[in-house]
Ligand SMILES: Nc1ncnc2c1ncn2[C@@H]1O[C@H](COP(=O)(O)OP(=O)(O)OP(=O)(O)O)[C@@H](O)[C@H]1O
């Protein structure tokens with residue numbers, strides 16, 4: 227029912243994680259280790275979390291983003307958010323994560 | 333004057349994380365009879381998701397044990413009352429717990445924004461809790477006029 231999947235696209239110095247589904251505590255829990263493995267395997271300069279296919283996100287999504295922000299930094303890169311939908315934008319704005327984690331659109 | 337109850341539902345489920353999406357969609361489906369806007373439905377889903385997740389993660393410490401109880405009331409004048417209850421560990425200091433960015437979870441995977449989201453996505457939020465007995469979160473959402 228509520229599955230969250232990730233696709234990974236990498237180039238020379240970027241890793242793009244394209245998330246697909248709804249982000250809540252249940253789905254975030256099942257995917258964060260997989261994402262971290264990719265972050266540490268690629269050690270890209272920039273890691274993009276692409277949210278264009280994420281229709282719903284609550285505070286557990288914020289937690290997923292903040293956790294990956296920390297791990298990306300540890301792996302020597304920066305995390306950026308790509309294409310957040312209305313739901314994601316609202317919670318990020320409320321939490322003020324948009325001040326530390328840049329948002330971009332493509 | 334107290335508003336009359338127009339309709340109501342209640343249900344409960346085991347405190348398993350897989351039920352978080354079921355809970356938010358069950359509540360939003362029930363509220364759909366009032367023809368809310370897409371934004372209002374999204375507010376309801378997010379607020380319910382926060383309360384239910386807190387019950388599962390904090391109330392029952394993510395053990396999968398225990399039950400989460402939900403009651404939804406539709407009152408006159410397009411007013412919704414959503415009650416999410418657990419009989420878990422309870423909250424010792426509610427004011428601290430409701431402080432934006434406060435989290436009792438040391439994992440680095442929580443931003444401490446759940447209560448702030450419930451507060452900003454609904455019109456009223458009340459939390460009652462008793463250590464060792466559980467927590468009840470009551471949210472009121474007034475839908476815009478048709
Ligand atoms: N039902 C509950 N039972 C016991 N403790 C709770 C309950 N709900 C909230 N708390 C306590 O209140 C704190 C703050 O809750 P809040 O939802 O604001 O943040 P969080 O759950 O820690 O993080 P986030 O919601 O951003 O993932 C929690 O960390 C927890 O200590």
Ligand SMILES: [Mg+2]
Nearest residue numbers: 285386446447
């Ligand atoms: Mg929470």
